[in-house]
Amino acid sequence: MSSFTIVPIIALFCYLFLLISFLAAKKDAAIYAFMELLLTMVIWASGSLFMRLAYWPSEGFWFHVSLTGLLMIPLVFYRFLKRFLRVEKSYHIHFWTAAIILMLLVNYKYSIFVQPPEVLSLGNGSNAYVYHLRWQVVIPFLVEGGALFACSRMVYENSRENKFAGKSLRPVWLGIGALALGQIGIALPVFRGFPIDICSGIVMAVCVYYALYQKRLFRLDLLVSKANCFVAAFVISTLIFYSFIPNYNAALEKYFGFKETQLTMVAALSMVLAAVLIYFIIKAALDTVFEKDEITQSRCIGEFSTGVSYLTNVGEILGQLMQTIEKAVPAEAVLIFLKDEAGDYVLTQGNQKTEEISCVIPKDEKVFGLLRESGGCILSREHRNTPEYKKFMAEIRRKMPKYKIECIAGIKDGEQYLGLIFLTGKKNGEKYTAGDLNFFESISSVAFIAIQNSRLYEKAYQEARRDYLTGAANRKYFYEVLEQCCESQTYAFGSIIMIDVDDFKLYNQLYGTGAGDDALKRIAEIIQAEVGKKGMVARYSGKVFTVMLPGTTEEEAKAVADRISEQVREMNSTSGENAMKILTVSCGIALGVCPIHDFHDLIGHADTAVYYAKKAGKNRTVIYKEGNGGERPSQMGYQPGVYSDYAPTIYALTAAIDAKDHYTFSHSENVAYYARELARAYGMNEEGLKIIYEAGLLHDIGKIGIEESVLNKPGRLTPEEYEKVKSHVELSIGIIRHLPSLDYVIPAVIGHHERYDGKGYPRGIKGEEIPLMARILCVADSFDAMVTVRSYKPGIEVEDALSNLEEESGRQFDPRLVPVFVRCVRDGIIEIR
Structure with a gap:
């Protein structure tokens, strides 16, 4: 293997390892942007590796591929920061993008800015790659610096508004600084031939990865997934066998006398066994590293989720939540606040005595804004200098002086907060980590669902015991x-x-x-x-x-x-x-x-x-007293003959109106007769006939309260006088309602001036909303008014009155009653009085 080729191999392996770990993660815009950054660094590292391996088509080609990946890093890094901070403004990044693309094209054609490295043979079959940098290399550095300046400006402007985001970017800037130093290190004699730039890229990737972890955009236990461990084992076993296979084959041939086919089979089997062994070693090592943190916490979350799935009492759920937190995060004190009916948050439970503490957090407390900004969890050390948090903690210390709160986690789902978890420092003196915050966020989501389900169950249970209308027990x-x-x-x-x-x-x-x-x-x-x-x-x-x-x-x-x-x-x-x-x-x-x-x-x-x-x-x-009466009748209602008991009262009232207005008295008798006969023809029972007859006698009793000059005025009434006449309906009810034995006639009396089309008075109701007896009285009252001579009008012929009823059928009168009344009059069933 060529000298220092192992460095880009390690870098490429690291980038791919991180990339694979994110394939199983829950992704948002920032995660996708980081994966793009990793892909760019994969291009950079793979170009450097293939150049050192002298792969087809040429070393120069892979040099330019590597350079492209390197120079594109600031642009992709800008995209990552923009999504990490959720920024909309562009900060002139389009200009720097065009400059970098143009510079790459020119350099690919003429190699003006950065030349391919010189290949030096080391004499042992290995090569060294040495860069000779000229003054033109300053131009790429300036362009890259301009792009990074745009990144810095964006971070600076947004960090003033979001201090939490600004702090979370510190590892990122550390990585960028390492990358910049690595590029400068190429020109130093001490690193002659060594790919220090590739090493700095590894540092940068790890720093950005840590920044994402600190912001809890993924769980660190993704690193210990089976897929990642398998990939790591495969790559390591491949590297081992690639390095030592010649010696291994020679040993097998020398000591065991294996032939070529046997050597191939044994080498393949050995590689598989080595990969399996390395897989278990890596998995065990990583499990040991993370056992006290995220692995244990993940198990606690699973146990909590299973445990509360059978609970319907909020108190039992909170008790289970308390036990799970104590097991996973050994805090000195845990306090749980739950949202009450008023929307405020009341101290409900704690692992220490809380009965003597009365602490309420208002629903409009500004700490909820900080919670949303930080993803649902707050660490005191990160927010202690913000004015909102300082004011909030001062109030908490006043209400609960014995507790020094180090962490606040919301029991939430999305933007809806059902409660708060307050934690003091850990018993062992350690600080809360990003893994702890991930744990709080996950377990609070499970607790939110469990508490919501419990409250829904309790609500359904209470509704099953309560009357839906009044809220009283059923x-x-x-x-x-x-x-x-x-x-x-x-x-x-x-x-x-x-x-x-x-x-x-x-x-x-x-x-x-x-x-x-x-x-x-x-x-x-x-x-x-x-x-x-x-x-x-x-x-x-x-x-x-x-x-x-x-x-x-x-x-x-x-x-x-x-x-x-x-x-x-x-x-x-x-x-x-x-x-x-x-x-x-x-x-x-x-x-x-x-x-x-x-x-x-x-x-x-x-x-x-x-x-x-x-x-x-x-x-x-x-x-109730024993012997104070007989059994209750099986049915309450108006008994036959009951109305005859009220007749003296009714006729006393009609006599009173007769003394004032004889027309009203005779008109009431006529209406009572017409209404009763219409009701009989319509099919009403005897009890109803008696009710409507007495309603007819009393329907105008309110006119006793209207001046005779208005009642007997020969000319047209003024609007004011007409309103007085219309008030006789309310006056009638005002008289009848003081006679409990007669109030059964009120529905008929109050509605006898309502119209079927809703244009009547006093309520303006229409159609079937008007009681049937009132609709019957309306027909009878209007007919008698038309055929009777009054001081202000002559009477009209019966046929004309019947024609008027038919014309107004469906407008003023019930269309089902008018035909019945007209037929009864024309057939002589109803006599004209």
């Missing part, structure tokens, strides 16, 4: 807790309060289901606020809530129920004098003595008490 969970409480000996007695919202169906009809849902939410909040931690609140059914109050007396339970009832009444008391429906609740209380063998009896008693509260007029509280 019926199933209420039963579970009630059964446990009733079977225990913890309390001598307890109370169950059942709270039923009065006439909630009517409230929904008046205001819509959206308003009804909001009302249930507010009622649930009132109950929960009143009960607090003294008991448990559940949504038992659609409009019924239950409250369990262990250890309370009858008087205490009634006081709670009365306060809830009062707050519910006040909840919508601000709706105004003409509020269409104010919500109230009926409460039933049942008391039991633990243990109770069948808790359903206790619920049944509370249910019975609610029934009697409803029967007594609603909006009250009843306590």
Whole structure:
């Protein structure tokens, strides 16, 4: 082998070894740029090697290949720095690129700047390669220096904004300095014939590799991968046999008498065995070197990932995380902060006593910016001079004076931080390394996923026990807790309060289901606020809530129920004098003595008490007593003949309006008749017919509050007067709502001036949103108004009125009701009154 040929071989091997190690790494822009730099150095080293081996086509050709790789290094290095620092600006690098390419082309043609080395025969079959440098070599140095100046300027300007990145580039500049010294060393007599430039390239590659490792862009255990160890073993065994095969073959032939074919087979087998042996030696050596660091930490991460995959409790996951960190990184103290509902980070767990420490890190703390900038981990020694970190650490020392924080790692996934890990110094006094930070970054990602999954599980578990609308416990969970409480000996007695919202169906009809849902939410909040931690609140059914109050007396339970009832009444008391429906609740209380063998009896008693509260007029509280009533009917509702009980009240009201406006009285009777007969023809049952008849009698009762001068005005009404007339709907509801026994007619009364196309009043609802009884009243009211003589208009013929109804079908009137009414009138089923 030619003299010093081993140097470019070693360099080429190092570059290829590093390149292969990155093939299995997770790559980003900086990693790809470093691989490009390695490829450029491979061209440089391989050109030098093949030149020294005098390979085809010529030594001069491989010299120019080597020179091309060398002069392209600053350009590729610039690309690496740009991606390493994430810079967009170009810094005139295009000019230096053109200059280097032009210089290479000129030198390839004329060899003006750098001449191929002189080949000196050493007499023993080896050659020496000596460079004779002339003054023109200054030009390549100047051009290369200009490109490096662009690199330096880029680093300087960006390091002012990113001090962490500036520090991480120190090994890179050390490598560039070594490379520059190596090029200068060629001209020194002491290195005459020795490829000092190739040696400096090895130093540079290792320095850049270390810079990437320091920034945690890859894991150092990639070096000990099987592929890398195999490549190293193969190359080393090849070099050994290439050097000693002649002597080896001669020994085999001399001592064993092997022939040529046998020599070839034995030599090949020996090379394979040597490669295997070298592979195991390299693997064992590297495993020994890295065992305490990344290999052990990788195993810990794997064990942690497997262990937490079966855990659903956050506390258990944090305990496992603490044990894993203590095993892999022997820190004196480990503190874990978790994100709370407000977004702040609260000290949750530590391997030393943390109960007495109350430390909260605000969510807007600037330390998170440093964490993101440094990849999710902060070392105090690297950031102690930054203003943000100094201020943050001063606050931490004030809150936790006994802890000297050396490292902060984020429990994160991408840019989302779920928690923070604080570590003090190591027990053995060593400093945290880049490998430790890689470990924290990896294990925090696993912990993030485990904690997120745990919280999702807990959320799903809680949602399965909670009512989706009000947030109170659901019926199933209420039963579970009630059964446990009733079977225990913890309390001598307890109370169950059942709270039923009065006439909630009517409230929904008046205001819509959206308003009804909001009302249930507010009622649930009132109950929960009143009960607090003294008991448990559940949504038992659609409009019924239950409250369990262990250890309370009858008087205490009634006081709670009365306060809830009062707050519910006040909840919508601000709706105004003409509020269409104010919500109230009926409460039933049942008391039991633990243990109770069948808790359903206790619920049944509370249910019975609610029934009697409803029967007594609603909006009250009843306590269940044995023998205070019979069984609850199987169905609550309006019983046959119930409306006849209310007839005196209805006719008293109509008589009052008759005293003021006789037309309104007779008009109400006519509308009640027409509406009832239309409802009968449409197929409504007897109960509905009675409701709509009484709604017809009361639909204009609000006109009692409007001046007679407006009601009986002979001419056209002014806009102000018309608004007064329109207010009779709200006035009607304002009167009826004070009569709980008659509030079932409110949906029909409030909607009798709504239009099917949505242009009516007072709510402007349309189509099927208008209650059916209101749509029936609308047809009956409009028909009677058209055929009746009024002070401001004459009556029209029945046929004309029917034609008007047909014309407005689908606009003002329900298109399904109009044909029924018109047919009944024309067939004589409905008489004209």
